[in-house]
Amino acid sequence: MTQKVFGGPALLLDRSDINTDEIIPAKYLTEVTKEALKPYMLEDLKLDGFDPASVSVKQARVVVARENFGCGSSREHAPWVFEVNGVHTIIAESYARIFRQNMFNCGMLAIELPRPDIDAIFALADEGEVEVSVDVDAQTVTAKAGGSERTFSFEISPFDKALVQAGGWVEFADARY
Amino acid sequence: MGQTVAEKIFAAHLRDEPFPGTKVLDLDRVLCHEITTPVAIADLEWRGKDRVFDPGKIKAVIDHVTPSKDSKTALQAKILRDWARRHDIRDFFDVGRNGVCHAIFPEKGYIRPGFTVIMGDSHTCTHGAFGAFAAGVGTTDLEVGILKGVCAFREPKTIRIDLVGNLPDGVYAKDVILYVIGQLGVNGATDRVIEFHGEVIEEMSMESRMTLCNMAIEAGGTCGICEPDMVTVDYLWPFIQDEFDSREAALAHYRQWCADEDADYEQVLRFDVSNLEPQVTYGYKPDCVKPVTEMAGQRVDQVYIGSCTNGRIEDLRVAASILKGRRLADSVRGIVSPATPQIFQQALAEGIIDVFMAAGFCVTNPTCGACLGMSNGVLAEGEVCAATTNRNFNGRMGKGGMVHLMSPATAAACAVTGVITDARPMLAESAA
Ligand code: SF4
Numbered sequence: 001m002t003q004k005v006f007g008g009p010a011l012l013l014d015r016s017d018i019n020t021d022e023i024i025p026a027k028y029l030t031e032v033t034k035e036a037l038k039p040y041m042l043e044d045l046k047l048d049g050f051d052p053a054s055v056s057v058k059q060a061r062v063v064v065a066r067e068n069f070g071c072g073s074s075r076e077h078a079p080w081v082f083e084v085n086g087v088h089t090i091i092a093e094s095y096a097r098i099f100r101q102n103m104f105n106c107g108m109l110a111i112e113l114p115r116p117d118i119d120a121i122f123a124l125a126d127e128g129e130v131e132v133s134v135d136v137d138a139q140t141v142t143a144k145a146g147g148s149e150r151t152f153s154f155e156i157s158p159f160d161k162a163l164v165q166a167g168g169w170v171e172f173a174d175a176r177y
Numbered sequence: 178m179g180q181t182v183a184e185k186i187f188a189a190h191l192r193d194e195p196f197p198g199t200k201v202l203d204l205d206r207v208l209c210h211e212i213t214t215p216v217a218i219a220d221l222e223w224r225g226k227d228r229v230f231d232p233g234k235i236k237a238v239i240d241h242v243t244p245s246k247d248s249k250t251a252l253q254a255k256i257l258r259d260w261a262r263r264h265d266i267r268d269f270f271d272v273g274r275n276g277v278c279h280a281i282f283p284e285k286g287y288i289r290p291g292f293t294v295i296m297g298d299s300h301t302c303t304h305g306a307f308g309a310f311a312a313g314v315g316t317t318d319l320e321v322g323i324l325k326g327v328c329a330f331r332e333p334k335t336i337r338i339d340l341v342g343n344l345p346d347g348v349y350a351k352d353v354i355l356y357v358i359g360q361l362g363v364n365g366a367t368d369r370v371i372e373f374h375g376e377v378i379e380e381m382s383m384e385s386r387m388t389l390c391n392m393a394i395e396a397g398g399t400c401g402i403c404e405p406d407m408v409t410v411d412y413l414w415p416f417i418q419d420e421f422d423s424r425e426a427a428l429a430h431y432r433q434w435c436a437d438e439d440a441d442y443e444q445v446l447r448f449d450v451s452n453l454e455p456q457v458t459y460g461y462k463p464d465c466v467k468p469v470t471e472m473a474g475q476r477v478d479q480v481y482i483g484s485c486t487n488g489r490i491e492d493l494r495v496a497a498s499i500l501k502g503r504r505l506a507d508s509v510r511g512i513v514s515p516a517t518p519q520i521f522q523q524a525l526a527e528g529i530i531d532v533f534m535a536a537g538f539c540v541t542n543p544t545c546g547a548c549l550g551m552s553n554g555v556l557a558e559g560e561v562c563a564a565t566t567n568r569n570f571n572g573r574m575g576k577g578g579m580v581h582l583m584s585p586a587t588a589a590a591c592a593v594t595g596v597i598t599d600a601r602p603m604l605a606e607s608a609a
Contacts, residue, residue, distance in 0.1 A: 017363055017462055021570040026549040029212050030242070030249035032219060032256065044572040046461065068364040071397065072570060073549075074299040075213065076315035097368050097399055098299060102315035159199040159329065169329070173321040174226065176195070 004088040004107055004164075006134040008061025010143070011087075012125055015047050018065055019072035020099065022046065024081045026073075034080040041081045062089045062132040064121050069110075070099025079103050089134055091141060093118050104160045105169040109134065111141060117152045124148055136164060179437025181335040182402045183370040186310040186434065190293045192327055201329045205292040205309075207322040209237040210278050212551075213297030215256035217320035229264045230326035236287055237261050238270040240278050241545045242552040250552075276517030276543035279303040279391065279485035283383070284517055286416025290405035290431040295319065295328050300485050300567065301400075302393040306386035307413075308405035308434045310370070313394060333399045334443040335370045336361075337436075340377035342451030347601035349495070350385035351487055351565065351584035353377070354392045355456035357448065359466030367397030369443065372436060377450055378403055383412040384489040391486045392567050395463040405431040457597060458582040461571040469587055472597045477581070479562040480511045480592040481574075483541075484548040487565035487585050488516030493524050496589035497532040499603050505537035506595030512539045512554050514546040536592070550574040563591035 022045045024037060031037055042052045051057070063082070069092040070078055079102045082090070090103065091111045103110040111134070113121075120143075124130050127146030134141050142151045156164075166172040180188070193201040207230075214237065221227050229235055237257055245251035254271075261269035270281060279300050282288060290308035294301060297319040304311035314328060322328050338357060358365075371393045378386065386403045393401030403409075410417075410427045421427040454468035482488070482496050493515060505511050513533050515521040521543055524530050533540055547554025548566040556562055556578030565588050569580040581597065590600035 019570050021568070021573050025572055025576070026551045029551065030247070030253060032215050032249075032253060034216075044576065046571045068367065068397065071363055072299065072568065074297055074301075074313040074315055076216070076297075076317060079315070094364065094367065096364075096397060098313055098315055102317065105315060105317035157198065157331075158196040162196070169317050169321055170220070170224065170324075173325055173327065173329075177192070177201070177325045177327055 005061065005086070006089045006109055006136060007132050009059045010062040010064050010130040010132045011056060011060035012122055012130060013045070013047060013063060013065040014122060015065060016067040017071055018045065018069050020070055020075050020078040021072055023070070023078040024075065029075060029077055034084050037077055037081040038084045041085050061086050062091065063087055064118065065090070065092045066118065067093045069095050071096035074098045076102045076106070079106050079108060083108060089132070091118070091121070091132070104163045107164055107168040109136070109164060111154045113141065113152055113154055120150050124150065136161070178441050179439035181370070181436050181440045181442065182308060182372055182404060182434055183310050183333055183335055183400070186291055186293060187332055189291065198331055199329055200332050201327050202293050204295060204322055204326050204328055205234060206287060206294040207235045207319070207326070208278060208282055208294065208296035208301065209235065209257065209319070210241060210298060211239045211253045211257045212241045213316050213319060215253045217297070217316045217323060218256055218260045220320055221324060226324055229266070229323050232264050232266045234326065235266050235323065236268040236282055237266055238278050238281055239272065239275050241549065243275055243542070243544050244272050246552050274518060276520070277485045277488060277545055279387070280489060280516035280520070283307065283387065284519055286413055289413065290409060291434040295322050299394045300391055302398060303387050303391040303485060305393070305400040305402040306383060306390040307409055308402060308431065310400055310402070312399050331368065333368055333370045335372050336366055337372045337374060337442040337445045339445065339447040340373060340375040340450055341447060342377065342449040344377060344450050345453065347586060347604045348450070348453050348455055349584045349586065350381060350388040352453060352456045353450055354389045355458065355466045355582060356453060358392060358396045358464050359456070361396040361464070363395065363397060363462050363464045365396045366393065369398055371396070371398045371401045373401060373403050379406065382491060383408060384491045387489070388486055392463070395567060404435040455584060455587050455599060455601070457587060458569045461569055463567070463569060463582060469583070469597065469599045473599060475597045476561060477509060477563045477591045477595060477597060478560040479554070479556060480509055480588050481547045481554055481562055481564040481566065482585055482588050483514030483516060483546055484566040485516065486567040488514055488520070490520050490523050492565065492585040493520065493529050494527070496585040497529040498607050499586060499589040499593065499600055500536040501532045501607065503536060503593045505592050508595040509592055510539070511537060511592045512541060512547055514541045515543055517543050547574055563588045563597065
């Protein structure tokens with residue numbers, strides 16, 4: 001499995017409880033390849049002013065959101081639609097369990113930051129486009145916009161880190177069990 | 178210190194703890210359907226690992242879109258069907274014998290107290306009604322489950338919910354769980370197991386317990402759990418009678434999976450349901466819940482009775498008791514999907530299907546149907562559905578559609594009037 005790229009232009013979604021039906025509607029679950037999901041990322045997201053066809057959505061490599069991100073269905077199509085669009089990092093205050101596990105199982109990052117840190121990232125957007133970089137080993141996230149820069153540290157369990165390093169759960173489990 | 182149900186099951190199934198806090202469990206059941214499994218199968222083939230850990234512990238069904246509606250869904254069904262044949266997975270339910278996963282697998286007796294169960298479906302929490310630890314997982318976890326018979330979890334903390342009092346007439350398990358979700362919030366039980374206790378549970382059928390546990394995920398819960406008791410044993414008896422000398426012996430055996438008296442809960446909540454009113458959701462999140470009386474009069478275009486939440490026989494009975502001698506409002510279309518062939522046949526035998534058809538309902542084959550807007554019963558932009566399902570997310574039943582979640586009784590009453598309606602006067606009139 002190819003190593004994922006963590007970091008890049010951030011798409012800021014100032015909402016809690018963004019669910020998997022909004023990330024990838026059920027009508028696309030008839031696809032049996034990940035690639036086929038690509039055009040439909042966040043198609044049904046309910047957020048004022050949000051346009052799933054906009055340039056900022058296309059260019060995003062990181063998504064930043066509020067609480068309980070990825071709630072709802074177990075569909076791994078949600079992480080996959082991010083994966084095929086190059087979004088390998090999500091940063092949120094908290095996650096639904098299945099979505100979070102699916103991200104790490106695919107070797108991607110679901111980073112949890114406390115509310116004040118997320119607030120600070122959203123505040124940076126006043127200065128311009130937000131660019132995020134991630135250092136997995138040091139467990140830090142750096143967000144930049146205009147001339148400002150903020151760095152935050154995050155927690156990741158040794159298991160989740162091992163999954164990211166192994167390229168996902170299938171390889172890890174097959175080697176061990 | 179005593180243990181919760183989940184802690185006991187975790188301890189008994191622990192295969193490995195590769196890192197502190199990460200528990201890899203042996204699985205008793207890996208359940209599969211045609212939406213999330215084909216991708217796992219394709220990936221296993223691509224990796225050259227097209228194997229299964231134990232065909233007897235894997236059960237599979239085509240339920241979300243069935244019979245297939247187009248070439249893509251036909252391919253999904255074919256991938257699952259061919260795979261089940263190739264690996265000698267005998268318990269595979271194809272067109273004609275298939276039903277909604279979380280209804281048909283328990284009905285076949287596959288779920289037992291103390292079991293570990295995973296499925297690539299978030300409502301797998303339903304099976305906790307049998308005193309099992311059952312969790313929805315994504316395709317990668319499912320894939321490893323199929324291949325190795327294991328799954329990794331962080332050991333969940335448990336929230337205990339005591340339900341006390343007497344459920345009033347016209348108020349059902351669905352109203353209870355909607356109310357509980359309203360109290361907990363959609364994030365209130367994330368990474369938690371919800372253990373249900375109390376006299377209200379003791380009085381509930383297995384069907385009602387499944388309705389309750391089904392929606393644990395809507396509060397973020399990993400699993401909803403009811404302790405095994407004589408109701409559980411009676412339900413399972415046809416499948417376990419060769420294993421035990423008597424029902425009492427079965428119960429004594431299964432009681433090892435009950436929580437200890439001094440179990441340590443993260444949180445204990447107590448709800449007296451004696452004054453509970455029927456509940457209805459109003460927004461795009463399942464915790465947006467109000468008593469039906471505050472929603473009464475709002476327009477409904479479609480009524481849907483079915484799904485893994487409320488497509489079982491007792492649900493159809495309650496709805497039929499309201500629909501008998503009444504007709505759908507002209508402005509409404511009604512759809513009912515009995516959740517399994519057995520339920521369909523039972524409903525036929527009891528005259529329930531006649532009642533639905535006489536009232537003007539469309540009766541479909543057992544399938545997930547309108548629940549997730551993938552096959553039939555899709556809403557047009559701006560339309561509203563009164564549904565016995567479990568999710569009211571934006572677009573769930575069709576782009577721009579609105580879903581109100583409610584009990585089968587409330588849904589049947591809405592069908593009669595064409596607006597959101599308290600079913601209790603109709604129930605009282607029917608009973609008189
Ligand atoms: S009935 Fe609905 S919620 Fe239940 S398994 Fe089918 S699609 Fe999922």
